[in-house]
Amino acid sequence: MTDQSTRQAPTPTSPAAEATASGVRSGGVSRRALLGTAGATGLVLGAAGGAVGYAAAPAPATPLTSVGSDRALFHVKHQPGITEGLQACGHLIAFDLAAGAGRKEAAALLRRWSATAERLMAGEPAPHDDTDVSRDAGPSSLTVTFGFGNSFFTRTGLEKQRPSALDPLPDFSSDHLDKARSDGDLWVQIGANDALVAFHALRAIQKDAGAAARVRWQMNGFNRAPGATAHPMTARNLMGQIDGTGNPKPTDAAFDKQIFVPSSGEPAWMANGSYAVVRRIRMLLDDWEKLPVAAQEQVIGRRKTDGAPLTGGHENSPMELEKTDAKGDYVIALNAHARITRPDKNGGAAMLRRPFSYHDGIDADGVPDAGLLFVCWQADPLLGFVPVQRKLDRGDALSRFIRHESSALFAVPGGAAEGEYVGQRLLEG
Ligand SMILES: C=CC1=C(C)c2cc3[nH]c(cc4nc(cc5[nH]c(cc1n2)c(C)c5CCC(=O)O)C(CCC(=O)O)=C4C)c(C)c3C=C
Numbered sequence: 001m002t003d004q005s006t007r008q009a010p011t012p013t014s015p016a017a018e019a020t021a022s023g024v025r026s027g028g029v030s031r032r033a034l035l036g037t038a039g040a041t042g043l044v045l046g047a048a049g050g051a052v053g054y055a056a057a058p059a060p061a062t063p064l065t066s067v068g069s070d071r072a073l074f075h076v077k078h079q080p081g082i083t084e085g086l087q088a089c090g091h092l093i094a095f096d097l098a099a100g101a102g103r104k105e106a107a108a109l110l111r112r113w114s115a116t117a118e119r120l121m122a123g124e125p126a127p128h129d130d131t132d133v134s135r136d137a138g139p140s141s142l143t144v145t146f147g148f149g150n151s152f153f154t155r156t157g158l159e160k161q162r163p164s165a166l167d168p169l170p171d172f173s174s175d176h177l178d179k180a181r182s183d184g185d186l187w188v189q190i191g192a193n194d195a196l197v198a199f200h201a202l203r204a205i206q207k208d209a210g211a212a213a214r215v216r217w218q219m220n221g222f223n224r225a226p227g228a229t230a231h232p233m234t235a236r237n238l239m240g241q242i243d244g245t246g247n248p249k250p251t252d253a254a255f256d257k258q259i260f261v262p263s264s265g266e267p268a269w270m271a272n273g274s275y276a277v278v279r280r281i282r283m284l285l286d287d288w289e290k291l292p293v294a295a296q297e298q299v300i301g302r303r304k305t306d307g308a309p310l311t312g313g314h315e316n317s318p319m320e321l322e323k324t325d326a327k328g329d330y331v332i333a334l335n336a337h338a339r340i341t342r343p344d345k346n347g348g349a350a351m352l353r354r355p356f357s358y359h360d361g362i363d364a365d366g367v368p369d370a371g372l373l374f375v376c377w378q379a380d381p382l383l384g385f386v387p388v389q390r391k392l393d394r395g396d397a398l399s400r401f402i403r404h405e406s407s408a409l410f411a412v413p414g415g416a417a418e419g420e421y422v423g424q425r426l427l428e429g
């Protein structure tokens with residue numbers, strides 16, 4: 001199984017807690033981290049009215065749980081929020097620059113946002129008017145990631161800096177896109193393993209926008225909480241499938257080339273950056289759940305219980321694509337989702353999928369508005385998402401059970417160096 005958790009064993013007393021290759025620091029000792037959590041101390045108060053309560057976080061230096069203390073670093077080569085494991089809570093927000101706001105206002109905004117992200121990711125309060133919402137918690141693996149949409153470059157007069165990779169995605173026949181919830185000048189992805197920490201960051205980012213930008217759309221998502229399973233495993237989505245098995249691994253020789261713009265790449269301000277395709281994909285769960293499990297497994301080509309290919313073995317066993325059954329039919333159907341999305345069936349097209357599930361309530365007709373906030377990362381969308389989605393459009397067994405409702409593409413620059421803000425090389429270059 002693939003470990004999709006950002007958790008690492010905490011080292012609560014080490015002031016110089018280790019920074020890992022992925023930029024996740026374990027057991028960091030920010031002011032908040034030293035405060036401890038109620039969960040860690042297990043202080044149970046009297047149960048007024050039968051409800052069990054917990055004391056506020058104690059003042060002494062009680063170590064946080066590892067969930068609270070785990071910390072992703074802000075000043076890293078690639079922005080945080082791309083290669084880290086899935087977080088339990090996520091907010092995706094797109095902003096449009098306000099009328100009259102241009103390059104100067106955008107630069108000031110990215111400077112404010114970067115300062116806020118750096119502090120919150122370290123478990124510190126926001127630079128201004130902190131709301132106290134995450135006061136008792138540590139960083140909880142918070143990541144804040146910033147991106148630029150195609151329209152940003154027109155709004156700021158930076159057309160010459162617009163990468164061709166940001167050209168609008170082609171139309172797909174299966175699209176049912178809501179334009180109001182698509183695209184955007186600026187994009188912020190927030191993820192954390194604690195819902196209050198994630199919300200706290202969302203409010204701080206929104207307030208920082210001030211008069212410079214207004215929210216165009218916002219989506220909220222979730223994944224399983226760290227520690228919910230007996231051992232780390234690949235996530236499940238709301239269809240119940242193990243989802244993420246085929247993802248490229250950071251240890252793969254081609255990983256960096258597939259996911260990140262090289263240091264010497266073009267345009268220069270995108271060095272070490274990546275492109276994020278964001279699709280809100282509704283799952284038609286009433287239809288899906290009517291299918292017997294065997295038929296659900298045919299749709300994907302993998303077993304539901306453990307994600308193993310239908311040709312046998314375990315989750316990471318190779319798919320035997322040529323294997324047939326007694327009737328001579330392929331065991332993994334020709335239109336099975338996991339067959340047709342493979343890089344070797346798409347000219348090597350690869351992407352890193354890092355989604356959140358979403359549930360936005362029940363529609364008036366009783367149908368759940370739930371599915372996947374599909375976020376995938378690649379060095380070039382024309383060599384990642386686009387060819388695979390074109391293929392899916394032509395005949396994916398899963399397409400009967402999903403509907404793409406919104407779409408966006410963002411250029412996500414490399415991480416900011418110490419003393420720099422995200423996008424500075426674009427805005428001041
Ligand atoms: C265009 C890209 C893709 C979209 C859109 C997409 C939607 C989507 N997928 C699932 C569930 C699963 N997908 C799985 C594998 C898989 N999917 C894509 C691409 C898109 N999926 C790729 C590249 C792969 C990996 C292929 C490989 O290299 O083997 C799987 C199998 C397990 C896994 O490898 O993750 C599942 C399950 C849903 C539910 C969905 C839309 C809602």
Ligand SMILES: [Fe+2]
Nearest residue numbers: 243337338341
């Ligand atoms: Fe998929």
